[in-house]
Amino acid sequence: MGLIAIDLDGTLINNQHDISQENIKAIKTAQDDGYEVVIATGRAHFDAKKILEGAGLSLYTIGANGSTAHSPSGTTILSIEMLKDKVVDIVKWLDHAHFYYELFCDDGIYTPKDARHILYQEIEDLQHVALKPEIDFMEFHLDKQLSQSGFVFMENNQDVFQGKQKIYNILAYSFDKHKRQRGWEMFKERKDLTLVTSSPFNLELEHPDASKGNAVGYLAKVLNKDLSPSMAVGDSGNDISMFGVVSDSYVMANADDEVKSKAKYVTASNDEDGVAQAIYDFLNRVKQ
Numbered sequence: 139m140g141l142i143a144i145d146l147d148g149t150l151i152n153n154q155h156d157i158s159q160e161n162i163k164a165i166k167t168a169q170d171d172g173y174e175v176v177i178a179t180g181r182a183h184f185d186a187k188k189i190l191e192g193a194g195l196s197l198y199t200i201g202a203n204g205s206t207a208h209s210p211s212g213t214t215i216l217s218i219e220m221l222k223d224k225v226v227d228i229v230k231w232l233d234h235a236h237f238y239y240e241l242f243c244d245d246g247i248y249t250p251k252d253a254r255h256i257l258y259q260e261i262e263d264l265q266h267v268a269l270k271p272e273i274d275f276m277e278f279h280l281d282k283q284l285s286q287s288g289f290v291f292m293e294n295n296q297d298v299f300q301g302k303q304k305i306y307n308i309l310a311y312s313f314d315k316h317k318r319q320r321g322w323e324m325f326k327e328r329k330d331l332t333l334v335t336s337s338p339f340n341l342e343l344e345h346p347d348a349s350k351g352n353a354v355g356y357l358a359k360v361l362n363k364d365l366s367p368s369m370a371v372g373d374s375g376n377d378i379s380m381f382g383v384v385s386d387s388y389v390m391a392n393a394d395d396e397v398k399s400k401a402k403y404v405t406a407s408n409d410e411d412g413v414a415q416a417i418y419d420f421l422n423r424v425k426q
């Protein structure tokens with residue numbers, strides 16, 4: 139039996155920040171059928187683990203967009219760190235461009251001590267030009283961003299650069315469209331980095347070998363699981379790499395059109411138990 143890879147935010151997690159009982163039930167059905175159900179998220183491993191524990195789930199977890207993979211008990215299976223001097227250069231550019239950013243390490247999510255004010259200020263500046271629903275949407279995403287577990291507030295980012303921490307992922311975040319575009323333009327051609335996005339407001343940089351798709355392939359090999367049949371379900375740009383690795387790719391109804399065009403099937407939204415529907419559809423399809 140194969141593997142089922144599920145993204146967290148905008149996919150398994152609904153807009154109330156919960157994993158529904160219907161989705162949990164579907165995961166258990168797939169496990170009973172012999173499938174290895176794996177989480178594949180942009181979140182740091184410890185942050186994802188806490189969310190899964192809250193829902194009573196214990197699963198293999200691909201974290202930081204494929205830079206890490208851990209067993210249900212927390213053993214490291216995959217760890218692809220970024221080169222430190224590359225991180226230093228990128229962070230220098232982000233600081234100069236006045237970006238809010240986070241560095242994902244094994245022991246925490248490191249962010250400059252006063253960086254949050256950049257995000258509050260960006261929303262403040264947009265109050266005059268954006269509509270109320272747009273501001274509400276930004277505030278919803280800001281809450282989600284700041285509710286991750288394991289923040290470490292840096293007095294000085296040199297402490298991390300000179301420390302022993304492995305850095306897996308640099309997440310840059312902005313509500314300013316032009317700032318995000320400048321970031322995207324700056325890094326999109328770099329062959330020595332993976333650049334993806336998992337939210338309307340971020341860009342994420344990793345080692346060029348790191349992607350959710352590569353990590354799914356690697357886990358399948360390590361766990362001796364077949365990739366035909368296998369399924370993946372997600373909602374954002376950072377999920378597209380998985381769609382090419384599995385036999386059956388599902389995209390959430392809440393995804394944007396570009397991501398939708400990359401998957402084989404569209405399932406319901408994250409607020410309508412889209413993951414459960416995708417799992418049942420896949421299990422039925424395989425049995426036919």
Ligand code: CA
Nearest residue numbers: 145147148374
């Ligand atoms: Ca997502």
